[in-house]
Every structure is written in C-alpha cells, then in structure tokens.
Amino acid sequence: MRRIVKTExxxxxxxxxxxxRELAEEVSRDYQGKNLLxxxxxxxxxxxxxxxxxxxxxxxxxxxxxxxxxxNSSKSSGVVRILxxxxxxxxxxxVLIVEDIIDTGLTLSxxxxxxxxxxxxxxxxxxxxxxxxRRIAQIKPDYCGFSIPDKFVVxxxxxxxxxxxxxxxxxxxxxxA
Ligand code: 5GP
Numbered sequence: 001m002r003r004i005v006k007t008e009x010x011x012x013x014x015x016x017x018x019x020x021r022e023l024a025e026e027v028s029r030d031y032q033g034k035n036l037l038x039x040x041x042x043x044x045x046x047x048x049x050x051x052x053x054x055x056x057x058x059x060x061x062x063x064x065x066x067x068x069x070x071x072n073s074s075k076s077s078g079v080v081r082i083l084x085x086x087x088x089x090x091x092x093x094x095v096l097i098v099e100d101i102i103d104t105g106l107t108l109s110x111x112x113x114x115x116x117x118x119x120x121x122x123x124x125x126x127x128x129x130x131x132x133x134r135r136i137a138q139i140k141p142d143y144c145g146f147s148i149p150d151k152f153v154v155x156x157x158x159x160x161x162x163x164x165x166x167x168x169x170x171x172x173x174x175x176x177a
Contacts, residue, residue, distance in 0.1 A: 007154065007164070007171035011146060016128075016156055016170060019145045020048070023126065024055030026143060027096065031058045035121060037093040041111070042066040042084065044100035047157030047165070048128045052098065063087055067107060080110040095120040100158055101129040105139035112139070129153070129170070 027036075038060050040049040053060060066084035095115060102108055108125060115123055126143035133150045154160050155167030164171070 006174040007167070008174050009169045010148065010151070010153060010172050011156075011170040013156075013168040016145070017051070020051045020128070021055055023143055023145060024052055024057075027052070027126065028057040031060075031094060031096075034058070034094040035092065036060040037088075037090060037095050037120075038062045038098050039086065039090075039095055039115070040064050040098045041100070041107075043165070044158045045098050045128075048100055049098045052126070061088075061093075065111070067111065069107060080107055082114075090115060090118050090120045092119070092121050094122045095124070097123070097125045099125065099127040099141070100156075101131065101153070102127050102139060102141060103131050103134050105135050105137035108139050109137035128156070 036056075036058060038049060038053065040046060040062060042064050043066070049062065053062065063086045064084065065082065065086060067080050068083055069080055097108065097111060097115070099108060102125075112123065112125070124142040125139070127141045128145040130141060130144045130147045131150055132147055151172045152160070153170050153172055154164035155169055155171045157165050158170070159165045160173060
C-alpha cells in the first residue's frame with residue numbers, strides 16, 4: 001500500500017473560517033422564515049456542517065445520509081449505494097444538501113434525484129469545495145466556498161483512506177512512498 005509522506009496547505013484554516021462565515025450569512029438571509037433542513041453527506045462534510053450550523057442565524061434541523069460509490073475509493077463510478085438513509089421525511093422541508101466537495105458531480109446528481117422524489121418544499125446544494133474541471137454530471141451548487149484545481153485534497157473533514165480528516169487546513173497530497 002502507498003503511504004503519503006507530504007502534504008501542502010491549499011487553504012488555511014483562517015481562509016476556510018472566513019468563507020464559512022460568508023456562506024452562513026448568505027444562507028441565513030435566504031432561509032428567513034423557512035423550514036430549513038440541512039442534510040449532511042457523511043463523512044467528509046461533517047466538519048463543514050458543524051461550523052456552518054453554529055454560524056447560522058436561522059433555525060435549522062439536521063439529518064445525515066451516507067452514500068458510497070461502487071468501485072475503488074479515489075474514482076467515482078456514478079453508481080451510488082445508500083449506506084445510511086435519513087431519519088425523517090423531508091416532505092414540505094426546505095432542504096439544503098451539505099457537501100464537502102463536488103468532483104464529477106455523479107454522487108450529488110444521484111442524491112438530488114433521490115431527494116427530489118421525496119417532495120421537499122425546495123432543494124438546494126451547498127458545497128465547501130468544487131472541482132469544476134472534472135465535472136461529468138450537470139450539477140451546479142447554489143452555494144460554493146472555493147473552486148479548486150484538480151488535485152486530491154484532505155483535511156477539514158476530508159480523508160485519504162480514513163486518515164487526515166483531523167487536519168485543520170485543507171491540504172493537497174504531494175508525495176507517495
Ligand atoms: P463525485 O461524485 O462528485 O465525483 O464525488 C464526490 C465525493 O468524492 C466527495 O463527496 C468526496 O467524498 C470524494 N472526493 C472527490 N474529490 C475528493 C478529494 O479531492 N479529496 C477527498 N478526500 N475526497 C474527494
């Protein structure tokens with residue numbers, strides 16, 4: 001198995017914090033008086049969800065979904081399996097899907113169709129990171145923190161083989177041994 005030997009900071013914790021604050025202000029403005037339900041896509045988006053949630057000035061419920069794409073871990077196949085479904089109905093809720101990163105868009109494309117079939121009052125997508133270069137599915141987030149180049153990133157909740165989620169900065173993997 002390859003072992004990562006070096007990481008380089010792409011986005012510092014301060015840059016991320018400032019951006020999450022901006023996003024929370026936007027979401028708070030847009031969801032005044034609504035029935036906001038944040039749906040966090042496990043596991044990578046957990047850190048983003050928690051930071052965002054604490055900065056919101058509107059009430060919000062939260063729920064979680066876990067999905068996995070069939071095939072190996074670093075390439076999306078587009079075939080998505082639900083590992084954990086929501087605990088509640090989203091009927092009449094203003095759903096905001098909280099993602100860590102959109103890459104090919106295949107995962108979100110599946111999730112969006114799946115959730116739309118459950119009759120939410122509205123459905124939008126917020127992602128901290130976007131890699132538009134690699135997009136395959138027609139997915140455009142309604143709220144996006146940063147567009148980043150086509151590099152594999154870890155930290156701030158994102159993993160490589162379940163490691164590195166704890167890094168407070170967003171880092172690029174540089175070398176393998
Ligand atoms: P998509 O279906 O858009 O190709 O894949 C989205 C999912 O792939 C993300 O939720 C994330 O789990 C994973 N992913 C895509 N790019 C990266 C990356 O650069 N780093 C990490 N850690 N995960 C990624």
